[in-house]
Amino acid sequence: MFGDIALRQSDGMTLLETPAVRLRGLVLEYGDREIELHPQWLRERSTEPGQIEATNRQRLYTPIDVAADLAVVDARVDGDAIVVAFTDGHRARIALAPILRDLGWVRDPEAPPEPEPWTTPLVDFPYVDWAGIGWSDDEADLDAVIAFLDAFYRHGYVVFRNTPVDEGTVARIANRIGYISGQNFGWVFDVRAEPSPTDLAYTAIELLAHTDEPYRKEPPGIQLLHCLANEAPGGDSTLVDGLAAALALQAEAPDLFLAAVETEVEFRYDMGSDTVVNTGHLLEYGRHGRYRGIRFNTKLDTPLPRPGTDLGAWYAARRWLARWLNDPTHQVTFRLEPGDVMFMDNHRALHGRTSFDPTRGRRHLQGCYIEHNGPDTMYRLAVRRRAEQ
Numbered sequence: 546m547f548g549d550i551a552l553r554q555s556d557g558m559t560l561l562e563t564p565a566v567r568l569r570g571l572v573l574e575y576g577d578r579e580i581e582l583h584p585q586w587l588r589e590r591s592t593e594p595g596q597i598e599a600t601n602r603q604r605l606y607t608p609i610d611v612a613a614d615l616a617v618v619d620a621r622v623d624g625d626a627i628v629v630a631f632t633d634g635h636r637a638r639i640a641l642a643p644i645l646r647d648l649g650w651v652r653d654p655e656a657p658p659e660p661e662p663w664t665t666p667l668v669d670f671p672y673v674d675w676a677g678i679g680w681s682d683d684e685a686d687l688d689a690v691i692a693f694l695d696a697f698y699r700h701g702y703v704v705f706r707n708t709p710v711d712e713g714t715v716a717r718i719a720n721r722i723g724y725i726s727g728q729n730f731g732w733v734f735d736v737r738a739e740p741s742p743t744d745l746a747y748t749a750i751e752l753l754a755h756t757d758e759p760y761r762k763e764p765p766g767i768q769l770l771h772c773l774a775n776e777a778p779g780g781d782s783t784l785v786d787g788l789a790a791a792l793a794l795q796a797e798a799p800d801l802f803l804a805a806v807e808t809e810v811e812f813r814y815d816m817g818s819d820t821v822v823n824t825g826h827l828l829e830y831g832r833h834g835r836y837r838g839i840r841f842n843t844k845l846d847t848p849l850p851r852p853g854t855d856l857g858a859w860y861a862a863r864r865w866l867a868r869w870l871n872d873p874t875h876q877v878t879f880r881l882e883p884g885d886v887m888f889m890d891n892h893r894a895l896h897g898r899t900s901f902d903p904t905r906g907r908r909h910l911q912g913c914y915i916e917h918n919g920p921d922t923m924y925r926l927a928v929r930r931r932a933e934q
């Protein structure tokens with residue numbers, strides 16, 4: 546593929562601080578695409594001796610060490626790299642594949658798969674046998690690890706089967722995939738009917754589709770719920786895709802979608818002795834329009850009335866989302882068995898449960914959270930290992 550790459554020296558680009566100065570960069574051509582590469586951008590990709598530390602590959606110099614008027618004096622394509630000479634005397638062989646990746650011209654081969662919104666239960670429920678993941682990389686089946694993560698990124702959830710039915714197992718699983726992250730309920734929390742519940746989850750009532758802890762500055766990334774006992778009548782689990790809901794709202798009622806995205810909401814957890822308060826939005830998107838998450842927990846949200854804010858639209862949006870997310874045709878309903886672990890993206894997959902009767906059987910789950918970095922790293926390293934095999 547690198548045979549299609551061509552280089553030519555650019556006429557120059559403007560140095561912002563001194564517009565009169567023109568820098569000579571490089572124009573990279575690939576098929577019908579071309580882009581002008583800034584000399585400093587190229588210079589900072591150098592991995593020649595003295596430029597980066599060998600083990601961690603981090604840069605050994607500061608921005609101040611690079612001349613502001615740096616330019617390219619010579620460049621040529623050489624196999625899978627370009628060889629570039631700069632005005633500061635530095636000469637570097639720079640791999641082309643990472644350049645094309647960072648330009649967005651080829652997909653990052655180690656990037657986790659893109660989400661696939663779902664509006665009805667998947668044909669095949671994404672169960673994952675824990676035996677294939679194991680307690681260490683040495684124990685793991687690499688294909689099983691990649692298949693688990695592939696399903697998780699595409700659908701936003703999986704359920705592990707055949708894990709030990711022991712208290713504390715959920716923390717071991719969390720630490721196998723990432724690092725357990727604590728929050729106001731501790732490292733691991735018990736989900737069962739309590740006489741003085743610190744959250745409605747710790748009762749026997751029905752829980753509608755929700756995300757956990759929207760009141761945190763950054764809500765927990767991934768929730769794990771490990772089933773120790775599920776003998777009480779009721780207590781079935783539900784999941785629904787918040788990303789699919791956002792897309793449906795955007796298509797069906799753009800005004801309401803805008804209200805859900807733009808109206809600032811206060812989320813408040815407050816039980817006197819403990820309180821966490823933050824603001825966010827029902828639907829959150831990054832600056833480039835990329836879906837970031839849904840904060841949906843109608844037990845503890847309050848939109849903030851501000852001049853110009855149409856709370857009527859916001860309430861209509863929340864009502865629309867509550868209907869869509871709790872429509873049984875959009876949800877998957879299943880029953881956790883002892884040893885099962887729900888593993889769900891708390892920024893995307895909303896969870897709930899039907900009510901249960903705690904006088905007629907024991908129901909006990911243990912839960913905890915990790916952040917997305919855990920599975921992100923696991924996926925990248927697994928794909929890298931497979932490519933090296």
Ligand SMILES: [Fe+2]
Pocket residue numbers: 746755756757896
């Ligand atoms: Fe929850």
